Amino acid sequence: xxxxxxxxxxxxxxxxxxxxxxxxxxxxxxxxxxxxxxxxxxxxxxxxxxxxxxxxxxxxxxxxxxxxxxxxxxxxxxxxxxxxxxxxxxxxxxxxxxxxxxxxxxxxxxxxxxxxxxxxxxxxxxxxxxxxxxxxxxxxxxxxxxxxxxxxxxxxxxxxxxxxxxxxxxxxxxxxxxxxxxxxxxxxxxxxxxxxxxxxxxxxxxxxxxxxxxxxxxxxxxxxxxxxxxxxxxxxxxxxxxxxxxxxxxxxxxxxxxxxxxxxxxxxxxxxxxxxxxxxxxxxxxxxxx
Numbered sequence: 001x002x003x004x005x006x007x008x009x010x011x012x013x014x015x016x017x018x019x020x021x022x023x024x025x026x027x028x029x030x031x032x033x034x035x036x037x038x039x040x041x042x043x044x045x046x047x048x049x050x051x052x053x054x055x056x057x058x059x060x061x062x063x064x065x066x067x068x069x070x071x072x073x074x075x076x077x078x079x080x081x082x083x084x085x086x087x088x089x090x091x092x093x094x095x096x097x098x099x100x101x102x103x104x105x106x107x108x109x110x111x112x113x114x115x116x117x118x119x120x121x122x123x124x125x126x127x128x129x130x131x132x133x134x135x136x137x138x139x140x141x142x143x144x145x146x147x148x149x150x151x152x153x154x155x156x157x158x159x160x161x162x163x164x165x166x167x168x169x170x171x172x173x174x175x176x177x178x179x180x181x182x183x184x185x186x187x188x189x190x191x192x193x194x195x196x197x198x199x200x201x202x203x204x205x206x207x208x209x210x211x212x213x214x215x216x217x218x219x220x221x222x223x224x225x226x227x228x229x230x231x232x233x234x235x236x237x238x239x240x241x242x243x244x245x246x247x248x249x250x251x252x253x254x255x256x257x258x259x260x261x262x263x264x265x266x267x268x269x270x271x272x273x274x275x276x277x278x279x280x281x282x283x284x285x286x287x288x289x290x
Contacts, residue, residue, distance in 0.1 A: 019117030019130065019145075020089060026082075026098045027107035032131045033082075035060045035069065036182040044182055045069050046133035047082075053140045053164035055133045062087070067096075082109065117145060117154055117179075124149045129160065132185040136196060138164055141185045144172075154179050159200060161224070171223050175213060177202045190214050190229065191262050192241040198224065207248050209233055216265055229267055231258070243267055253277040256289060 019034075033047030037060050045058035047069070058069045067087040071080040084096035094111040115128055126146040135141060144158035156177040161170045177184065180201040190197045199212040214229040231245040243260040255275045260267040274289040 021114040021116075021128070021130075022094055022111035023114050024094075024109065024111035026109045029107070033058075033069070034131050034133070034182050037062050037067075046131065046182060048131060048135075048140070050167075051165065053135070053162070053167070055131065055135050055140065057133055058082075084109070118147075119153055121150060121152055123147055126157070128154075133183050134185045134187045134198070135164070136187065136198075139170060140164055141198070143179075143184055145179060156184055156200065159185070173215070173224070173226070175200055175202075177213065178204065180204070186212070188236055189238060190227070190236055191216050191265050192236075192238065195219065205232065207252065209247055209249075227265055231260075231267070242270070255284065 030050035031047050035045035037043030041062040043060040045060040046055045048055040058071050061068050065086050067084040069082040073079050081099050092113045096109040098107040128145045130143040132141040139161050142160040143156050145154050146157040147154040159173045184201045186199045187196050195217045197216045199214045202211040202213050204210050209232045214227045215224040216227045232247040235244045245258040247256040258272040259270045274287050275284040276287040278285045
């Protein structure tokens with residue numbers, strides 16, 4: 001990655017999303033980019049300069065055959081645009097212009113397609129790597145994505161944690177998770193020890209319910225280990241140092257809420273309440289949890 005650009009697009013057609021990987025250069029500067037564009041042409045993206053490997057979130061817009069990525073600063077002011085005229089996702093080459101919106105400086109973008117993250121029951125491939133938007137101060141992530149015959153969609157089969165600037169592999173972790181748009185990785189202090197950890201989106205379920213795998217940092221080894229944290233739609237409160245779980249089912253007629261403490265890197269239940277919709281009162285009433 002230090003000698004070239006890897007540009008990854010997650011481009012949604014009207015019927016199905018397709019991820020495409022390119023390598024090349026913006027002038028002499030290597031970058032890596034992932035984009036997700038919806039059928040209406042609006043989307044999000046992320047890219048990183050390979051000399052630094054710190055991902056930057058972008059907005060994306062496809063209008064006709066013109067694809068534009070926009071970078072903003074912390075105040076949401078637009079700072080740069082990456083523009084591709086006559087864009088065609090099937091093309092082996094992709095050429096465009098990077099423009100600094102403050103100075104007006106422009107640089108040429110020249111890219112070559114590497115691979116597609118394609119779909120279908122009869123398609124099979126493995127170990128294609130996708131940059132993630134979230135990163136630590138000194139480390140960044142890549143998803144390892146694989147596709148088996150008989151499964152229509154690709155799945156996340158692993159995570160790579162790499163050192164910024166050197167691309168040195170620090171850790172590789174096997175997982176089996178759903179591929180979830182651009183961002184499958186989140187960063188937070190999940191065990192409230194003052195050290196950032198990370199999670200991997202695992203799956204979506206009925207309604208808004210989701211699950212993730214939570215990996216905690218071990219200061220003694222400098223590596224991350226999979227925790228026993230589990231539950232649906234977990235939220236972590238750094239102020240109260242508690243974990244909140246919410247699960248709903250049956251078209252929203254039943255809700256479960258639980259609160260946990262973290263003791264020795266394990267979730268310990270504090271309280272749990274369940275609500276069910278009462279048609280007579282047309283309101284939710286507390287019920288016994290299963």
